[in-house]
Amino acid sequence: MRFTRQVLLLQIGVVVLVVGLGVLLVSLLLRSTLTEQYGLRALAIAKSVAADPVVVEGAAARRQGGALEERVQAVTKANDALFVVITDDHEIRLAHPTPSEVGRKVSTPAEALSGQDVVSAVQSGTLGLSVRSKTPIWQGERVVGEVSVGFEVATLTGDLNRLLLITLAFAAGALLLGAGASALLNRRLRRVTHGLEPHELTELLYEREAVLHGISEGVLAVDGTQRVSVRNGEAERLLGINLPVGAQVEELDLSPRVRKAVEEGQPVDNLLAVAGNRVLVVNSRAVRRDDRALGTVLTFRDRTDLDTLSRELDGIRSLSDGLRAQRHEFANRLHTLSGLLQLGHHAEAEEYLQTLTETTSARSLPLRGDAVTDPYLQALLVAKSEQGLEKGVELKLADDSFVRGSVTDPVAAGTVIGNLVDNALHAARMGPRRPATVEVGLFADGTALHVSVVDSGPGVPAPVRLNLFDEGVSTKLSPGHGLGLALARQAARARGGDVWLADPGEDSSGALFVAKLPDLLVEADS
Numbered sequence: 001m002r003f004t005r006q007v008l009l010l011q012i013g014v015v016v017l018v019v020g021l022g023v024l025l026v027s028l029l030l031r032s033t034l035t036e037q038y039g040l041r042a043l044a045i046a047k048s049v050a051a052d053p054v055v056v057e058g059a060a061a062r063r064q065g066g067a068l069e070e071r072v073q074a075v076t077k078a079n080d081a082l083f084v085v086i087t088d089d090h091e092i093r094l095a096h097p098t099p100s101e102v103g104r105k106v107s108t109p110a111e112a113l114s115g116q117d118v119v120s121a122v123q124s125g126t127l128g129l130s131v132r133s134k135t136p137i138w139q140g141e142r143v144v145g146e147v148s149v150g151f152e153v154a155t156l157t158g159d160l161n162r163l164l165l166i167t168l169a170f171a172a173g174a175l176l177l178g179a180g181a182s183a184l185l186n187r188r189l190r191r192v193t194h195g196l197e198p199h200e201l202t203e204l205l206y207e208r209e210a211v212l213h214g215i216s217e218g219v220l221a222v223d224g225t226q227r228v229s230v231r232n233g234e235a236e237r238l239l240g241i242n243l244p245v246g247a248q249v250e251e252l253d254l255s256p257r258v259r260k261a262v263e264e265g266q267p268v269d270n271l272l273a274v275a276g277n278r279v280l281v282v283n284s285r286a287v288r289r290d291d292r293a294l295g296t297v298l299t300f301r302d303r304t305d306l307d308t309l310s311r312e313l314d315g316i317r318s319l320s321d322g323l324r325a326q327r328h329e330f331a332n333r334l335h336t337l338s339g340l341l342q343l344g345h346h347a348e349a350e351e352y353l354q355t356l357t358e359t360t361s362a363r364s365l366p367l368r369g370d371a372v373t374d375p376y377l378q379a380l381l382v383a384k385s386e387q388g389l390e391k392g393v394e395l396k397l398a399d400d401s402f403v404r405g406s407v408t409d410p411v412a413a414g415t416v417i418g419n420l421v422d423n424a425l426h427a428a429r430m431g432p433r434r435p436a437t438v439e440v441g442l443f444a445d446g447t448a449l450h451v452s453v454v455d456s457g458p459g460v461p462a463p464v465r466l467n468l469f470d471e472g473v474s475t476k477l478s479p480g481h482g483l484g485l486a487l488a489r490q491a492a493r494a495r496g497g498d499v500w501l502a503d504p505g506e507d508s509s510g511a512l513f514v515a516k517l518p519d520l521l522v523e524a525d526s
Contacts, residue, residue, distance in 0.1 A: 002197065003197050003198050005186075007186060007189065008182055008183060008186040011178075011182035011185070011186075012178070012179050012182055015174075015175060015178035015179060015182065016175060018178075019171045019174055019175050019178070022171065023164075023167060023168060023171050026164075026167050027164055027167070030163050030164065030167070034163075035131055036119075038131045038151050039119045039131055039132075039133050040119060040133070041079075041151070042081070042119075042131065042132055042133035042149040042150060042151060043117060043119050043133035043135060043149070045075060045079050045081065045084070045149045046084075046133055046134060046135040046147040046148065046149040047117075047135050047147075048075075049071065049072075049075055049084060049086070049147045049149070050135050050136065050137045050138070050146075050147045052071060054067050054068070054071060055068060055071060055086060055137060055147070056137055056138070056139055056144065058086070058094060059086060059087075059088055059089075059094060059137045059139075059144045059145030060139045060144040060145075062088045062092070062094065063094065064093075064094050064095070064102050064103055065094075065095065065099070065102055068086050068094050068095035069095045069099070069102070071084075071086075071095065072084045072085070072086060072095040072096070072097065073097070075149075076097055079149075080151075081149055081150065081151055082130050082150045082151055082152040083096070083097045083130070083148070083149070083150050084097070084147070084148070084149050085097075085106070085147070085148040085149075086137075086145060086146075086147055086148075087106055087110060087145050087146050087148070088144065088145045089113060089143060089144050089145055091105050091106050091110040091113070092104070092105055092106075093105070093106060094145065106148070108132075108148075110134070110146055111134060112134035112135055112136045112143075112146035112147075112148075113136060113143055113145075113146055114136075114143075115136050115143055116136070117133070117134070117135050117136075118132075118133060118134040118135075119133045130150035130151060130152055131150060131151050132148055132149060132150035132151075133148075133149055133150075134146050134147065134148045134149075135147055194289060194290075215232075215234070216234065217234060217299045217300060217301055218231075218232065218234040218235030218236075218237070218238040218239065218280075218299065218300035218301075219231065219232050219234070219235055219297065219298070219299055219300075220235045220239075220243060220262075220297070220298045220299075220300070221287075221295060221296070221297045221298075222249055222262050222295050222296045222297075222298075223294065223295040224293050224294060224295050226248055226249045226250070226262070226263065227246055227247065227248055227249070228243050228244065228245050228246060228247050228249070228252075229245065229295060230245070230297075231243040231245070234300075235300055238275060238278060238280055238300045238302055239254070239258070239275045239280075239300070240275055240278070241253050241254075249262050249263065254275075255273050255274055255275050255470075256467075256470045257271060257272075257273040257282065258273050258275070258280075258282060258298070261282060261284040261296075261298060262284070262296055262298065265284075265286045265293070265295075265296045266284070266286070267284060267285055267286065268282060268283060268284035268298075269283055270282075270283065271283070271284075272303070272483055274483065274486045274487060274490050275300075278302055279302075279303045279487070280300045280301065280302060280303060281300070281301040281303050282298060282299070282300055283298065283299045284296060284297070284298045284299075285297050285298075336352065337349055337352060337353060340352060371397065371401045371402055371403070371442075372397070372401060372402075372403045372442055373403065373404050373405075373406075374403060374405065374406050374407045374521075376407050376410045376413065376414075377403065377407060377413065377417075377442065380413075380414060380417060380418065381395070381397065381440065384418070384421045384422075384425070384440075387422075387425060388425050388438060391425055391426075391429045391436075392429060392436060393425050393428045393429050393436040393437065393438055394435055394436065394437045394438070395421070395425070395437075395438050395440065396437060396438070396439045396440070397439075397440055397441075397442070398439050398440065398441035398442075398452070400441070400443070401440070401441050401442045401443065402442075402443060402444060403442045403443070403444045403449065403521070404444060404523070405444055405447070405521035405522050405523045406521065406522045407449070407520060407521060408519070408520060408521065408522055409495070409520055411491075412491045412492075412494070412495060412517065412520065413449065413517065413520060415487055415488060415491040416451060416488045416491050416492055416499060416515050416517060417440070417451055417453075417515075419484035419485065419487060419488040420451065420453040420488060420499070420513050420515065421438065421440060421453055422484060423484055423485065423513075424438040424453045424454070424455035424457070424510075424511070424513070425438055425455070426457075427455045427457030427458070427510065427511060428455040428456045428457045428510070429457075430457060430458075431455070431456055431457035431458050431510065432458065433456040433457075433509070433510075435456075436455075436456050436457075437455070437456045438453065438454070438455045438456070439452075439453070439454050439455075440452070440453050441453075441454075444521055444523075446521075446523070447518070447519050447520065447521045447522070447523065448497075448516060448517060448518045448519070448520065448521070449516075449517045449520045449521055450514070450515070450516055450517075451514065451515040451516075451517070452502075452512065452513070452514050452515075453512070453513045454504055454510055454511070454512040454513075455510040455511055456509075456510050457509075457510045457511060458509065458510070459504075459509055459510055459511050460501060460511045465501060468485060468501060469485050469486055469489045469499070470486065485499070488515070492515055492516065492517055495517055495518055495519060495520065496518045496519070497515065497516040497517045497518050498515070498516055499513065499514070499515040499516075500513070500514055500515075501513055501514075502514045
């Protein structure tokens with residue numbers, strides 16, 4: 001038998017038991033109450049008879065029948081009583097509904113002759129079982145007899161049966177209501193548990209715990225009301241925030257891309273997102289059962305180390321591409337110079353060599369002098385300069401640049417400077433101004449490196465400035481962009497610095513980005 005059916009039968013059984021006990025208790029209470037009410041009614045009639053002067057005088061004189069008998073018959077008929085009996089102080093009947101019983105001793109004890117009222121006594125007499133009450137007849141200070149009034153038990157039982165029928169009707173209604181409520185609760189239970197049995201739920205719990213805490217990926221599940229329903233410790237570690245079960249998604253400090261994936265509930269594959277100082281790969285799937293949306297499940301993989309290696313590789317690739325381009329260009333120039341010398345055109349060869357020297361000096365402007373002594377920064381500037389030339393953009397080093405120390409974290413420097421310069425080269429190339437230029441300023445302040453990158457492009461549109469550093473926000477039209485600035489700010493803030501958009505001034509229409517990287521340099525004199 002299914003568990004839900006067992007619960008239904010148990011609930012109905014409990015309802016039947018409770019209703020049955022209730023009816024039993026009510027019937028006992030009703031019988032006790034009705035007996036008491038009939039007893040009090042009989043006592044009231046008896047007291048009224050005992051207070052009649054004719055009755056008092058007749059009882060004192062021990063006169064049988066006559067006026068006393070008339071009083072008894074009238075009172076019995078008027079109150080639908082079974083009997084009204086008057087006795088003297090020796091328990092001899094002076095008046096009785098049955099004339100043949102007059103003059104005989106009463107069949108039940110005459111307790112009222114002691115001067116006390118007797119209420120609700122169910123006794124059997126000559127007229128059968130009855131509910132009777134007795135009261136003494138007083139003449140001054142002396143008890144001269146008693147009055148006994150009784151009602152037939154059948155009358156009491158009839159009233160009790162009528163009340164019990166009403167009670168049973170209410171009990172049946174309560175039973176039907178309880179059974180209906182149990183059936184609805186049973187249906188609700190099946191819907192909530194999706195028809196699963198307790199042992200199946202237990203197995204699911206064990207499997208869920210094993211899966212959640214046995215994998216290296218972060219898991220976050222959100223129900224249909226945008227509340228956290230399931231998460232594991234790896235998800236909290238990767239996102240860098242607490243994920244309390246039951247919390248609303250809008251209350252969590254999630255990155256824009258992760259929040260959008262949760263709120264939209266659409267399938268997402270290998271979405272890159274920045275969380276704290278980590279780069280995560282996010283996958284999202286909507287969960288449905290029986291055409292009902294249950295929520296969204298997201299998984300997170302840490303790609304920080306891989307992304308760091310990728311950025312290092314990109315830097316090396318950029319430098320090698322620049323060196324390869326220079327080698328190819330210098331080989332062509334050496335071939336030209338060799339041909340001039342072989343043909344005996346010494347003057348032309350000398351003029352061509354002078355031209356090459358001036359061009360090389362001009363193109364190596366970012367590295368001239370001792371403004372920047374760190375080899376990694378030099379290589380990065382050379383590589384970006386070559387990339388700029390390929391795009392028709394001139395990369396310049398600011399005249400007041402001065403960095404004499406060595407970089408301790410080339411990856412962080414490459415992430416910040418490389419992304420800022422790449423964005424500036426793109427903006428300058430797409431801008432209307434010609435010649436297109438990008439100026440890089442590098443300034444050492446103790447162990448801190450300050451970076452400024454300004455381009456000749458159209459600048460950053462006003463609607464984008466507020467969320468420019470959010471992942472996915474980009475001024476580029478082609479898809480797949482929007483992580484460069486977020487990664488640059490993340491790398492800077494991981495070292496206690498920052499990256500921000502500054503005012504380039506009235507003389508420039510481009511964008512000016514400024515970065516501060518604390519504890520990045522080792523001073524030359526140390």
